[in-house]
Amino acid sequence: MTEYPPFAVTVDLVVLTVREDELCILLVRRGVPPYHGRWALPGGFVGIDEDLADAAARELTEETGVPEPIGHLEQLGTYGTPGRDPRGRVVTVAYLALLPDLPPPVAGTDAAAADWLPVSRIADAELAFDHDVILAAGLERARAKLEYTPLATAFCPAEFTIARLRTVYETVWNRQLDPRNFHRKVTGTPGFVEPAGRVTEGDRGRPAQLYRRGSADLLHPPMLRPSVTRG
Template identity: 65%
Template sequence: MPAAELDHPPFAVTVDLVVLTLRAGRLVVLLVERGEEPFLGEHALPGGFVRPDEDLDAAAARELAEETGLTGVPGHLEQLRTYGDVHRDPRMRTVSVAHLALAPGLPDPRAGTDAAAAAWVPVEAARSRPLAFDHARILDDGLERARGKLEYTNLATAFCPPEFTVSELRSVYEAVWGREIDPRNFHRKVSGTPGLLADTGRTRAVGRGRPAALFRAGPATTLHPPLVRDA
């Protein structure tokens, strides 16, 4: 149909990515510095326009690689939600499909295409600064989804070494949830959650106390009962 005969105005579909990992025991998010208008020089989540010949996941992977140099990101990737506020993009009407990626051991990013810089930023620092478009809202939604994932899935074990102590697992929960957890209560919960941990029968010396038991990730992918943050 010729453009003049369209009964609706054209609009674009974009993808934005909330990419989270742990560095030095802190939860960090990947941000870029925009190298062009709109929001020149401001921080944003990586993302961009979906091409006519690609699907959403391919667009997300391409934009992540082009803007930050990260390719083949392992770990957990899912669609977060869709954002379609009429005024979210001053250039034109856009609808963004946001993705959430959670992966351990991600390397330093390098900026490319329309990003002037790219860096891992502690989550709380990222939330305290203005972000382009509606990316502050997207980041908050992604963080809440990530925190929820730790309640009812075994995702936290992916951020631990192949064999880990309960204390190391607790540090993952504390970093993502953003608060301290009572060690004894946490040990009781995780040891009582079927399939979360598999005992290796080995121990590791930790400080001056008695050696700590070593575990591997158990077979469970969902946790029953969940590890509720507020409990």
């Protein structure tokens, strides 16, 4: 293998959650150069005998403390422009994680701090490396996938109400949805959700039916974003 150019390979994570009606991302403040003191996506180098997905899951567990099977983790894209990392030729494989609301994260070894930040308040050029580009790709992927997959359920706990699911859509899409039409559409899409048989208690208003994620992994028909420019 000495005949081929040597690269370093990392994984970086776009970890999204919905908390308090805001779409938040897990960021770490870098404790070492380069970009010392800047916010960055959590991530790290891939071991020479480690699978890419395993490395992503390992980093996710390290940063959040949650076991893997919660939420959703998928590959987002790979970024390897020469010069994107001043330490040398580093290719990073970005992963997108969608998680339910969790307790605050713990700082890792290389990170001075780790916290959930609302994506709406992340200014340009605030992030290390090309992480702003990766974040933008993750956001667009998440918004698109809510349309034609049941992945909004990954932002919810195991049992959730239709209203909770609706706030997920409203938060990620930044659009208000009609509660009655949303309820009809979600319960009418086969395999999206299935009733858990229990209801909420203690909240204001009428108790709501609880649901679990259904068996479909593609929505037919899809949940189309409103207010798209049509003819």
